[in-house]
Amino acid sequence: MRRSRIPFLTTLVVLAFFYLPILILAVQSFNHAKFGGRWRGFSLRWYEELMRREDIHRAAWNTLLVATSSTLVSMLLGTLAAWVIYRHARTRLQRFHFGLVYAPLVVPDILMGMSLLLFFVNLTVPLSIVTIIIAHTTFCISYVAFVVLGRLQDFDEALIDAAQDLGAGWGSIVWRILLPLLGPGMLAGGLLAFTLSIDDFVITFLVSGPGDTTLPLKIYGMMRRSSPTVINALSVIMMTVTFTIVLISQRIMLKKQ
Amino acid sequence: MVRRWHEWLLTLPSLTWLVVFFLIPSLLVFAISFRPAGPYGGIGEGWTLETWQGLANPNYPEIVWRTVWLSVLTTVLCIAFGLPVAYALARMEGPWRNRLLLLIILPFWTNFLIRIFAWRTLLHPEGLVKDVLLLFRLASPETQLLYNSWAILLVLVYSFLPFSILPLYAAAEKFDFSLLDAARDLGASRWRAFVSVFIPGVSAGLLTAFLIVFIPVLGSYAIPDIVGGPTSEMIGNKIAQRVFNDRNLPHASALSSILALIVILPMLAVLVRRRRRGDGAAGGRAA
Amino acid sequence: MNKKLLLILVLPLAALAALFTSACRWQSRPALYVYNWDAYMAPEAVKLFEKRFGCRVVLDTFDSNEAMYAKVKAGAGGYDVIFPSSYQAYIMHEEGMLLELDHALLPNLASVDREYLHRFGIDKGMAYSVPYMTGSTGIGYRESAVEGFEPSWTVFDRADLRGRMTLLNDMRETLGAALKLLGHSLNTRDEAQINAAADVVIRWKANIAKFENEGYKQGIASREFHVVHGYSGDILQVIEENDDPDIVYALPVEGFSIWEDGMVIPVDASNAGLAHAFINFMHDPEVAVMNMEYNYYMCPNTAAYALVDPELKEDPNVFIPEALRAKAEMIEPLGEDLQKYIRAWDRAKAER
Numbered sequence: 001m002r003r004s005r006i007p008f009l010t011t012l013v014v015l016a017f018f019y020l021p022i023l024i025l026a027v028q029s030f031n032h033a034k035f036g037g038r039w040r041g042f043s044l045r046w047y048e049e050l051m052r053r054e055d056i057h058r059a060a061w062n063t064l065l066v067a068t069s070s071t072l073v074s075m076l077l078g079t080l081a082a083w084v085i086y087r088h089a090r091t092r093l094q095r096f097h098f099g100l101v102y103a104p105l106v107v108p109d110i111l112m113g114m115s116l117l118l119f120f121v122n123l124t125v126p127l128s129i130v131t132i133i134i135a136h137t138t139f140c141i142s143y144v145a146f147v148v149l150g151r152l153q154d155f156d157e158a159l160i161d162a163a164q165d166l167g168a169g170w171g172s173i174v175w176r177i178l179l180p181l182l183g184p185g186m187l188a189g190g191l192l193a194f195t196l197s198i199d200d201f202v203i204t205f206l207v208s209g210p211g212d213t214t215l216p217l218k219i220y221g222m223m224r225r226s227s228p229t230v231i232n233a234l235s236v237i238m239m240t241v242t243f244t245i246v247l248i249s250q251r252i253m254l255k256k257q
Numbered sequence: 258m259v260r261r262w263h264e265w266l267l268t269l270p271s272l273t274w275l276v277v278f279f280l281i282p283s284l285l286v287f288a289i290s291f292r293p294a295g296p297y298g299g300i301g302e303g304w305t306l307e308t309w310q311g312l313a314n315p316n317y318p319e320i321v322w323r324t325v326w327l328s329v330l331t332t333v334l335c336i337a338f339g340l341p342v343a344y345a346l347a348r349m350e351g352p353w354r355n356r357l358l359l360l361i362i363l364p365f366w367t368n369f370l371i372r373i374f375a376w377r378t379l380l381h382p383e384g385l386v387k388d389v390l391l392l393f394r395l396a397s398p399e400t401q402l403l404y405n406s407w408a409i410l411l412v413l414v415y416s417f418l419p420f421s422i423l424p425l426y427a428a429a430e431k432f433d434f435s436l437l438d439a440a441r442d443l444g445a446s447r448w449r450a451f452v453s454v455f456i457p458g459v460s461a462g463l464l465t466a467f468l469i470v471f472i473p474v475l476g477s478y479a480i481p482d483i484v485g486g487p488t489s490e491m492i493g494n495k496i497a498q499r500v501f502n503d504r505n506l507p508h509a510s511a512l513s514s515i516l517a518l519i520v521i522l523p524m525l526a527v528l529v530r531r532r533r534r535g536d537g538a539a540g541g542r543a544a
Numbered sequence: 545m546n547k548k549l550l551l552i553l554v555l556p557l558a559a560l561a562a563l564f565t566s567a568c569r570w571q572s573r574p575a576l577y578v579y580n581w582d583a584y585m586a587p588e589a590v591k592l593f594e595k596r597f598g599c600r601v602v603l604d605t606f607d608s609n610e611a612m613y614a615k616v617k618a619g620a621g622g623y624d625v626i627f628p629s630s631y632q633a634y635i636m637h638e639e640g641m642l643l644e645l646d647h648a649l650l651p652n653l654a655s656v657d658r659e660y661l662h663r664f665g666i667d668k669g670m671a672y673s674v675p676y677m678t679g680s681t682g683i684g685y686r687e688s689a690v691e692g693f694e695p696s697w698t699v700f701d702r703a704d705l706r707g708r709m710t711l712l713n714d715m716r717e718t719l720g721a722a723l724k725l726l727g728h729s730l731n732t733r734d735e736a737q738i739n740a741a742a743d744v745v746i747r748w749k750a751n752i753a754k755f756e757n758e759g760y761k762q763g764i765a766s767r768e769f770h771v772v773h774g775y776s777g778d779i780l781q782v783i784e785e786n787d788d789p790d791i792v793y794a795l796p797v798e799g800f801s802i803w804e805d806g807m808v809i810p811v812d813a814s815n816a817g818l819a820h821a822f823i824n825f826m827h828d829p830e831v832a833v834m835n836m837e838y839n840y841y842m843c844p845n846t847a848a849y850a851l852v853d854p855e856l857k858e859d860p861n862v863f864i865p866e867a868l869r870a871k872a873e874m875i876e877p878l879g880e881d882l883q884k885y886i887r888a889w890d891r892a893k894a895e896r
Contacts (some may be wrong), residue, residue, distance in 0.1 A: 004447045005346035011357070014342050017365045021375035021415075023824045025367065026383075035765035055603070081271035088264045090261070097268055100275045106520045107286075108476040108493065110500050113515045114618065115286045116278065121619030138278045141271060143469060150462035157432060181431075188427040191362050192420065192469075199369040201479075206615055207327065210577040210622035211602040218582075219370050221605030223758040226583035226781075228371065235367035242366065243414040246359050250352050316894030381768050382708075401707045404754040440867070482713075483759065487749045490893065501610040503886050 022239070029232035046233035056218060056234065062129060063215040066204075067197040070136035075190045077137070078144025079182060085145070086152045104142045112139065113206035120207060127209035135207045136197045143196065144189035151185030269280040272484055290510035312515065324491040325519075327406060332471040333414040335421040338414075339466060343425035344455065347432060351441060358426070365419050373483050377403060380484075388429075404486035412480050417473070421466040428462025429455075472520050476513075492516055579606060579616075580627040580659045581805070584677070597821060607758075616641065622813040624819040630666045630804040631716075633673040634877045642672045643809040649820035650674070652827035657844035659770040664802050664874040673806035674823050677777075677841035680802055680864060680872065681717055682795045684760070684779035686867050688798075689770040695794040697725040699771055709771040710763065712746060713755035715889040716875045717801060717823075718745060720798075721773065724799040730873050733881040744886035746895050755893075764791060776861050780840040793861045798870035800816050835896035 032043035050056065078206065081101055094164065116135050120127060159181075163173050179186075185201050201216040209225040215234075293305045342361075346354060364372070379386050380402040390396035402408060433454065440450040456463065478493030485491075492512065499509035569839045582605040590601050604623070606612040609632040616626070617639065628636060647653060653670060659783060660678070685693055690705065700709060700721075711718050720730030722741035732738065758820050760772035761782050772779070779793045807826065809819045825831055832848035842862050849857070856862055866870070878885070 003348075004451075007341040007348070010338060010341035011345045014338055014422075015360065017415065018361065018418075021372050021379060022364045022367065024375040024378050025371060028375075033765070035782050037768055039787075054285055077271045077274060084264060084267040084271075087267075093262065093264065093268060097272055100272065100280060102468075104275070105277055105472050106517045108496055108513050108516060110496060111286050111510065112279075114500070114614070116507070117615070117618045117620060119281065127620055127622070134278060138274070141275065145271070146469060147424045147427050150424045150459075150465040151431055153463070161429060184428040184430045188358075188423040191358070192423050193856040195362060195365045195419070201369075204609065205606075206618070206620070209620070210579070210604055211575075213604055215368060215515065216370075218605065219368050220607045223292055223370065224426070224582060224607040227761060228374075231368060231371050235371055239363055239367060243363060245393040246356070250356070254352060257671050314890070316890060320894065374759070374762070377762075377768070378766070381766060383767055399707070401753065404707075486754050487752060487893065493835060501614060505886075 006136045022235075025232050026236050028229070029236050031229075034229050035227050046230045047237075049230045050233045050237070053191070053230065054246070055213070056215075057216045059218040060238075061236065062132075062212060063198060064143055066129060066132050066136055066214060067194050069133045070140055070197050071190050073133075074140035074144050074193050078141045078189060078193075079148050079186050080103040082142065082145040082148035082152060083178070083182075086149060086155070097172045101142050101145045104139045106250075109139075109200070109202045113203035116203070117206045125211070126209055129209075129212050130203055131207045131209070132212065135203050136200060137205070140193035140196060143192050144186070147189035148182060149191060150189075151182060155181075237245045260371065286510050287514060290507050290514055292507050298477055308511045312508075312511055320490050320492060320495060323406065323489065324493075327410060327413065327491065328471055328474040331410060331417060331474050332421075332467060334410075334414050335418050336425075336466055337472045339417060339421035339425045339457075340456070340463075342422050343429040343459070343462070344451075346422075346426050347429035348434065362419055363421060365416075369416070369479070370483075372416075373480065376408075376415070377484065380408060380411075403484055404489075406485070406489045408486075409481050409486040409489055409491075412484050413474055413477065416480065417470045421470050423431060423464045424465035424469065425459060428459035428465075432458045447524075475520065554623045574815065574818065576601050576625065576815055576822060577623045578603050578625045578627075578822070579612065579623040580625075581605060582607075584627065584805075584835075584839055585826075586834040588700050589826075589834045589838075592638075592831070593822060593825050596825075597818065599818060601822075616810065621810065622814070623810055624813040624815045625822050626808050626810060627676055627805050628673075628808060630673065631807055631877045633806050633808050636808065636810075637667070637672045641810055643811050643813065643816060644671060645674065645809065645823075646820060649817070650824045650827075652824045652829075652845075654828065655845050655847035656827060659846040664804065664872075665808070666804075666874065666876060673808045674676040674827070675844050676807050676826060677835070677839065677843055678802060678804040679776040679841040680795060680800055680861075681712070681721075681773070681775055682779075682793060682800050682861075682876060683771060684764055684774050684782070684791060685765070685771045686764065686790050686795050687792055688790050689767075693794070694773050695731055695796050696720050697798055700751055700773075703751060705771055706751045707753050707771075708769050709752045710756040710760050710769050711745075711752050711773045712753055713757045717886055718755070718773070719885055719889060719892070720801050720873075720875065721796075722748075724796070724871075727762075727798070730799075730840050731876045733878065733880065733884070735884045738884050738888045739891075745892040749892070777840040780859075780861060784840070794869050795861070795864065797868075797871070799873065802872045802874050804874065 029046055030042050030044070031039055033040035057186065081097065085094050085098050085101070112137070116131075116138070117127075120131055123130065159177055160173060163177060168176075199216060201220055204214050205217055205220075208214070219228045219231055222231070284485060291304050291306070291307055293307060349357065378384060380405075381387065382401065387396060387400070387402060390400070391398070396402075434454075436454050436458065437450050440454045441447070445453070476493045476496070478491065478497040481489060481491045481494055482497070496509050496512045496516070499505045499512065545841070576599055578601055580603060583627060586757065590603070593599075594601055606615075610625070612626070612628065613632055616623070616636075627748050647670070653674065656670070656675065661668050661670070661675070664678070665675065671847050683695070683699060685699070687693070687706070690699075693699065699705070700711065711721070716730070719738065719741045720786070722744035723730045723732060723737065725744060726737065726740055728734070728737045756763065756772070760769060760774050760855050761778055763769040764772045764779070764786070765782050765786050776793060779791070782788075783791045807823045809816055809823075826835070827843075829845060829847035829851055832843040832845045833851045833853075836843050836852055838850065840856075840862060849863075862869075
């Protein structure tokens with residue numbers, strides 16, 4: 001039976017679509033011009049400027065820190081939430097729980113940011129990287145939970161029953177059955193959370209303390225008075241580095257097997 | 258008895274977190290919509306229904322309509338393209354599957370603003386896309402590709418497609434593809450098998466994809482602000498304007514509550530569906 | 545298996561990083577937290593301050609007055625010096641958010657341009673704010689693309705430039721431009737005039753590509769737009785950067801707005817003494833010149849005028865000649881009457 005090639009072709013089209021602006025971005029990172037899209041000659045000035053700008057380094061570091069932390073915590077809490085909602089679906093507690101997990105998706109980020117800011121201020125919690133992480137985790141939990149819930153569809157309960165019959169404790173059930181099965185769902189949810197956190201502007205703007213700039217904050221600021229052209233260079237470097245790291249780590253893991 | 262205790266224990270972490278950091282602050286915000294606006298953008302004293310009455314603005318219906326149809330169309334397109342990609346990914350073997358997943362998400366780790374400005378360069382009146390269109394006589398020199406609803410649609414789909422691919426992939430990965438072969442054996446065409454077997458098989462992922470695309474798109478303001486024209490405002494723009502420009506927080510809260518209400522409807526639908534599917538859990542075997 | 549390994553590796557790294565970042569705050573030099581627009585102060589000037597006063601300046605940037613205000617009003621403190629626009633500073637003062645300035649600590653204020661203060665200033669006595677930079681809002685255009693350009697707001701009525709123009713997405717600026725065209729003050733409280741201005745904007749909407757606050761610089765440089773409504777320094781920067789004599793900045797004859805960004809100290813500043821020193825430093829004539837030559841705006845400091853680069857001094861866009869200045873107005877706070885503008889702006893944005 002011939003498998004349809006449509007899915008594969010669609011994927012290629014989608015990838016091309018995704019990378020079109022990235023290509024422009026990459027080309028522009030070597031463009032001498034500061035404003036405007038016209039090509040004004042090849043130049044490495046943006047890469048040089050990037051090396052110089054410590055403020056951008058700090059912002060990038062903060063962004064990474066916040067994204068990683070909030071992704072990890074939300075992966076944990078989100079998966080837990082999805083599991084419980086799925087497992088004990090009929091109870092009133094879970095219906096409330098479900099509503100609570102659903103709700104952050106619905107609230108616009110401006111309002112979520114303002115409400116968190118007012119909350120922190122009223123409790124005299126000083127704004128810092130920690131408050132940013134808390135804010136990001138809060139909206140990420142919902143995304144992770146929903147993605148994992150999607151994966152729990154048609155989950156074969158019999159596996160758990162069988163394992164319990166064979167005498168396995170919850171510890172090994174979680175480690176050997178649940179985690180591997182939920183793995184791709186957690187990964188997808190985690191990727192989603194990371195992506196959301198990296199780009200968040202409004203909420204971060206409102207709950208960050210002085211000196212705790214993240215990349216989106218910096219870039220929005222650059223839009224107004226100058227031009228964020230130097231960020232093109234940063235994006236190219238970032239993407240190259242990430243892809244290389246993953247390739248290398250995959251090679252290492254493959255070798256181990 | 259032990260079961261209930263288990264359930265509470267597992268629920269507690271996310272429940273506590275969300276109640277403390279989400280529910281309470283949100284109730285605060287909802288309450289704000291019932292207060293009058295302060296003279297310089299603060300929140301006044303006392304309670305009033307004025308803000309809600311002020312929502313009867315004759316300009317709003319058009320904005321709401323535009324927001325809704327753009328959001329629906331975006332979601333439909335995202336799912337239409339997301340499904341085949343999720344399918345292809347799930348069927349892939351070996352290290353390339355994760356690499357492809359990474360390749361798909363990587364562009365979205367560059368900054369949002371930068372990507373959108375890259376689109377502005379692409380759709381520039383003297384830019385690449387326009388040149389190609391002119392070549393094939395699909396456009397005239399005056400055609401403006403940017404600053405209208407179609408540009409908004411394009412950039413929205415671009416920005417939210419990965420959000421539909423991820424949950425669909427998560428669900429598809431678990432899908433038993435031999436079911437498709439079985440359907441084919443029984444004489445179904447490839448298309449029929451896809452629609453009647455695959456799609457229901459990932460329905461929970463489909464629901465998630467729908468939710469995490471539709472809802473944020475409904476409230477988006479940055480994209481319509483940057484690539485939209487003067488006549489393509491969405492609700493999100495209005496909320497942002499109220500909060501930042503007019504400094505009218507109560508009005509913004511009221512608008513957001515409306516937005517939330519529009520979206521509560523799918524949630525109710527979900528809850529009803531979960532109820533009907535045989536007591537909640539898929540498979541209905543949870544005790 | 546391998547994903548778990550990765551997780552286990554990353555967690556302690558993240559914890560270490562968090563510790564490291566917070567530990568960095570314990571540096572020996574005192575810190576001055578400044579909240580400003582991006583690319584507004586000459587980096588050499590800031591470094592000079594750090595050296596002279598043995599401290600470090602931590603700079604955060606905001607992209608709009610309103611966003612900054614919303615955040616600070618809600619209680620997000622920690623800043624020592626903030627650079628709001630003058631009407632925003634007025635509002636912050638009314639709300640009791642600002643410290644009264646101690647002029648004894650600000651000797652350089654003696655050389656602040658008194659004529660400017662008297663004519664345009666909102667805080668004429670510099671009780672709570674000191675002017676940092678002032679500029680104008682006018683029209684930037686491409687000579688080659690616009691035939692027969694006249695320095696007037698009527699350019700936005702030109703159908704031949706349809707789709708290649710932008711207006712600022714700023715209620716006071718754009719309604720202000722329309723008001724000026726109609727011959728009214730841009731601080732008018734007359735609702736009929738304001739509504740007439742809204743009608744003009746609706747008429748203009750048909751010709752513009754969009755309302756734009758930031759992307760117009762990119763737009764005009766890349767030939768996407770031929771006529772943009774923008775701030776003087778921004779457009780001058782584009783001209784300078786792109787080495788493009790084709791782009792010109794013009795001030796409309798009907799009149800235009802002058803704006804000012806000032807320096808204020810919030811009441812909860814942790815380092816008011818150093819904050820005063822910073823403000824004083826910015827009006828050191830040589831420092832003022834450094835900043836002016838960096839951002840192409842004008843610092844109202846008479847001692848600095850004498851020292852500034854003659855090319856800048858002769859630029860009518862930076863040092864506006866009297867004839868044009870007579871028609872200029874500063875955007876002033878309007879209190880309750882702002883609601884009239886908000887309604888008109890809403891209507892202007894929604895109607896066709």
